[in-house]
Amino acid sequence: MSQTLKEKIKLAAKEIGIDKIGFTTAEPFDHLKESLEEQQAAGHSTGFEHRVLEERLYPEKIFDRPKSIISIALAYPSKLNNPFPQDKENRRGSFARASWGIDYHDILRDRMNKLIDFIKEEASTATFKPMVDTGELIDVATAERAGLGFIGRNGLLITKEFGSYVYLGEIITDLEFESDERVPFGCGDCMRCITACPPSALLGDGRINGRVCLSYQTQTKGYMEEKYRRQITHVIYGCDICQLVCPYNQGIDSHIHPEMEPTPEEVQPALKPLLTISNKDFKEQFGHMAGSWRGKKPLQRNAIIALANYRDQTALPQLIEVMEEDPRPMIRGTAAWAIGQIQRYKNEALIECVADQLAKETDPETVEEMTKALETLRTKRLPRSMR
Known part of the structure; x- marks a missing residue:
């Protein structure tokens, strides 16, 4: 040709x-x-x-x-042009770029x-x-x-x-074209992405252990293994760590295509409203995004984990409601785990609340999650004023 x-x-x-x-x-x-x-x-x-x-x-x-x-x-x-500032009363999650x-x-x-x-x-x-x-x-x-x-x-x-x-x-x-010249490998001895990856998913030669990659973990549908929960921080979909540390990405921010422009409300969603969002509202807010392809359940699970990582005390009432009323066992169990992570001091009423819910559970994984959450709550100490 x-x-x-x-x-x-x-x-x-x-x-x-x-x-x-x-x-x-x-x-x-x-x-x-x-x-x-x-x-x-x-x-x-x-x-x-x-x-x-x-x-x-x-x-x-x-x-x-x-x-x-x-x-x-x-x-x-x-980069976002107008990111939301940090607000302890209204914690936000984030979507990978x-x-x-x-x-x-x-x-x-x-x-x-x-x-x-x-x-x-x-x-x-x-x-x-x-x-x-x-x-x-x-x-x-x-x-x-x-x-x-x-x-x-x-x-x-x-x-x-x-x-x-x-x-x-x-x-x-089926058209024939002359091939373009390949670009030589340019990482040299740099290992920044390898050392920065929290679960050590990068093997060093361009291959990835996809099962432990945090991006994959945010897209699974069941319980997230506990060892990954802290590692996702407040990200509810995907992971950018290996990109953020790459020298080739420093100073790179391309705003070329209007369809790709993010709005803060979409890519930095408020976490607490996400826990009980309806299917209709989820589709309207997130349905056009690549991060919605697995549906709302994984994102809601990740939002619960993000609230736990923030240690967001203001989320406790809503997490209790989710633990008691959500029809999905995995969401109930993750909410119970988050309660155990967020609650600072021993609280008998909260212990009783989780124990009552545990008594109703039949799903084995959820029983295990709530049992661990209950143990965590019981091992907490009373505030100094009550000792």
């Missing part, structure tokens, strides 16, 4: 609102096979990945006669569809298969091979212009 069409596509991409574009072959990614198999065997996969390994590695398994892959990147903001604004899957699909429409005008018989991170191919591997950046030790694609604050998508096509 002529270089002219490639240049035309690059120019069109800029007009469409694509921040970086690269081209690579549709050759297999079979050099990743052993690594992916090792990750699966070690239990490091999250289950969110595409399940057919062969389809992740071989474009010909998912597309008829593929010749090239076009990889794109869109830069997203890293990749969930700010409209769901990035929708934004990327829109840009890729517009790019495909343009290419079809130039090459009407060509065929295409666009995908985002819910597709078969591995976004970062494709983007690296297409020259958009390099995969850092944190497993994210790092670009020269935007750091790792980019969304990635790719398009398989």
Whole structure:
């Protein structure tokens, strides 16, 4: 395929609102096979990945006669323009930056569809298969091979212009393009992301133990293991720690796309109202965000944990109400745990309250959580004035 069409596509991409574009072959990614198999065997996969390994590695398994892959990147903001100040009476949680604004899957699909429409005008018989991170191919591997950046030790694609604050998508096509030059590995001896990760999820070579990654932990639906609860601090979806410490991200804050602009009310939600939010209000406030894809239950659980991490005394009445009245055992149990963490001194009335609720529980995990919460409350000391 002529270089002219490639240049035309690059120019069109800029007009469409694509921040970086690269081209690579549709050759297999079979050099990743052993690594992916090792990750699966070690239990490091999250289950969110595409399940057919062969389809992740071989474009010909998912597309008829593929010749090239076009990889794109869109830069997203890293800072809020008007963040809420700290308010001890109204504690707020936070969403990781990749969930700010409209769901990035929708934004990327829109840009890729517009790019495909343009290419079809130039090459009407060509065929295409666009995908985002819910597709078969591995976004970062494709983007690296297409020259958009390099995969850092944190497993994210790092670009020269935007750091790792980019969304990635790719398009398989039967058009043939010359491949772009790859970007060499640029982390050197830097290990900041490795040492900063609270659960030590980063393995040091770009691979991640996804099961212990805090971003994954915020997206699980059952009880969160206690060892991760303190580590998520007040974040109710995702994790940005390995991005925040990366030298390539220092000073990077891209406000290019209006759809990605966050509003403080959405990405710094008040925690206490979130505990009892209706399905309708949840959908209206958060439904357009990528962080809502697992529904409200994990976010409510995380909000309870965040209140516990804040040691928010003002939340105790509402947490007691949630423990006693919420129909979901996991939410009741997490609320009981939070009560045990927040309450400072021994309080017989509160002990009796949790004990009464424990007597009604039948779910084994919830019984265990409430039993531990009760033990925590019973071991607390009386205030000095009452000793």
